[in-house]
Amino acid sequence: MNTQTNIIEQVWKEHIFQGDWIRTDNITKDIKNPATGETISSVQFASIDDVNRSVEIAVEAQKTWKNTTFEVRAKILRKAAQLFEENIQTFIDWNVQECGSTLLKAGWEANACIEQLYMASSMPMSASGEIFPSSIPGKTNVWQRVPLGVVGVISPWNFPLLLSIRSIAPALAMGNSVILKPSEFSNITGGALLAWLFHNAGLAAGNFQVLSGESQIGEALVGHPQVNMISFTGSTGVGKKIAETCAKQLKKCALELGGNNAMIICEDADLDIAVNNAVWGTFLHQGQICMQTGRHLVHRSVADAYIQKLKDKAIALKVGDPSHPETQLGPLINASQHEKVCQIVENAVAQGAILECGGRGENLFFHPAVVTHIQKEDPIFTDEIFGPVAPVLIFDDISEAIEIVNASKYGLAVAIHTQRTAWAFELAKEIKSGMIHINDQTVNNEYHVPFGGMGESGYGGRFGGPANFDEFSQRQWVSILDKGIQYPL
Template sequence: MTIQAKAIEQIWQEHIFQGSWVKSENPSFNIINPATGTTISSVPFASVNNVNSSVEIATQAQQSWKNTTFETRAKILRKAAQLFEQNIQTFIEWNVQECGSTLLKAGWEANACIEQLYMAASMPMASSGEIFPSSIPNRTNVWQRVPLGVVSVISPWNFPLLLSIRSIAPALAMGNSVILKPSEFSNITGGALLAWLFEMAELPEGTFQVLSGESQIGEALVNHPQVNMISFTGSTGVGKKIAEACAKQLKKCALELGGNNAIIICEDADLDTAVNNAVWGTFLHQGQICMQTGRHLVHRSIADAYIQKLKEKALALNVGDPSAPDTHLGPLINAAQHQKVSNLVEAAVNNGAILECGGKGENLFFHPTVITNISKDDPIFTDEIFGPVAPVLIFDDIADAIEIVNSSKYGLAVAIHTARTAWAFELAKKIKSGMVHINDQTVNNEYHVPFGGMGESGYGGRFGGPANFDEFSQRQWVSILDKGIQYPL
């Protein structure tokens, strides 16, 4: 089955998805194409009353969903993967026009979602617990996983499909119901299309819902007593507020937050490979990625050559219409983000930095930027940029480079380029980072490997592979005796 784009669009322009499409009288939010500034669609925002009714629906739906067989859950998730594959072009096109993704980035994200769904489909048939010995004769101790209940997923606009599905799919696989709150900048790509997907996959009504809206909808979900877990991907500032609210309720939360990720180029690095990796890690999706390579630390002996090659590569990248096959960088998501990046670059130059290339952009576009002659305390180096900027800092001793990397409040991803891989493996143990990639770049994700950060980059667990089982369930001890025993009282 393929999406009939116009038919489904008429539904999402007038309805919200509470397990089925419900007519809404709520105010609508216009969907703007960031590359053109034109309005391309609209969706009605949910209200706090909708949140309350959705939680009730999800709570009821979860009671039956958790008791379905593993074959049933696996079959539905496989069907969702198949439907995604059949309609991949629609997902790609909306990601391009709504979120400013290039065709390359949108295609990679779509295929990654399909893999995530297939991986989640294998989860229901995995072992659900462990058996422990007992000091009491004839007792069996079972430590089993049970669902959490209602899981709310609050997802961002930069990877609106992947960063939603990586929580939705394993949460459903473990027997939870899910309420998704997409970013207001990805209501269609990260919201309405996923509603259609799981509806067509024949997920039982109410087990998955989508509530579009601004921060008050997310706050209502976080504070609702019947929402048992929050899975949030977004800024560190918002993540801290969610952590505080969840802590007061003793509510589980998984937070994947910001990053200011470093690439370390050692004196024996393969320079061409290092530059190629740095360009990908820095400029992919206009640098609007939590794993973006935002800090370049380069050994002094090769710094001049590295900067020259990096500059040449940056100047060769095409900036423009993200729907064009030869475009490397599309627009930034909105004017506020464009202004933030511009301000950081301008302030650095005013402080004495050298602008090697870029540093400007018309409308919401921003040209690939390489900036040098900076200090380790410059905001262009210490802050998360979320834009296509490569700040380069020179180091003389690897110990100093590691100290600079670890001085960040973030700890998401680090890359090291060197010919000494065994040495780099040992070096990784000294680095405060949830992920370290040797002779690669910082933007990495493999569906079966647990993903997450340290420090202010993450809190509450990991996503991916075996981590998903415990992330989206809770443990219960059940002891069994065929015949009761007599205690000495």
């Protein structure tokens, strides 16, 4: 561990971060390693009073922050990127031991965060508005972006760094203050380390705060009338509740929710490439990704070969302690999630499905599973599993496959494997999904490209690239007349 973060660890065990480290006598939460069950640290939880106080602090801090020059905001975000890079191993180590990430996944996530921070650092110096013509001589119409105010970010445990920073960084860049509520399963990786990062990057106190806690802390943040926007990544069920609360206050919310993403394997697909993609899309981070390939639709003519290749690859994957370099799948995040995945697979088998390989392991481990002979109505195929499970369904005609894909309540990502790329591009228009990837897999994220889903996978908003400007600001029309005019009344 980096010396600086060893020192700061003694602080987060006794303090909450409200722009500065504030000592409290609140509840202490033990942090356990999901691979070993070992207690590795502890963190202070916030109270409802702390939420109210943090909002007050953020409102006041934002009054100054919104008027800082673009050079100042850009410099702080660049400094955060540099600090992250200098301390990258610390972020990786905590992601591995707190969240069960493998070294491969944790390293990828850390480098993605650095890219996100650098990309956000360019936002403050971009054009802040547009000029529209007027029918009135001498009048100028300016349509400009202005900050929202206080932005609440509620982030998940599966990618606790990236899915926090993708909202925090652009929100700060646009002149907002931010209060982060990390998942209770990633309080350090997705919370305390980010407090350390932005504090040491020179961000003025109060413009970024971290409040750890259980669901009532998130609910208080969402319901607070002076929090002007909520950015949430997590389950569809929780997202619906957040949307309802925000709607009652006419508060903006950006929601990236669940998914049950399909990969369509056509009769002319390159099966070796398709299976390689399927293994990555299905089993990366133990399948605990909203974009996970959760449904495999395979043309009957290639189904036997595809299933055999997928099974062979799954069996060869190494499951174990994620801190070991050779490990490819670590543990599931907690006992509840482990039992959920086990029950879904075991119930499917009890109803006639065939478990080709994998299944329940010891403690929180689950071996990558391939499940065949399922029906399109089976929960193992219709529900988001959030585990390393590949349910395979056979189709005979592409129209049948599209109908099955579109029947899902989700609409996050779909992959199509075929040699007919122009045909697949046209086919994409018929698919209800926010993202379509041809000859690739569903776990895709390029930070300059807007990202988001349809149906119960999202709420119309998008993260990334140009979408960040409008997502984390609001528009204001200012008209200017050098000399006032006379109206006829």
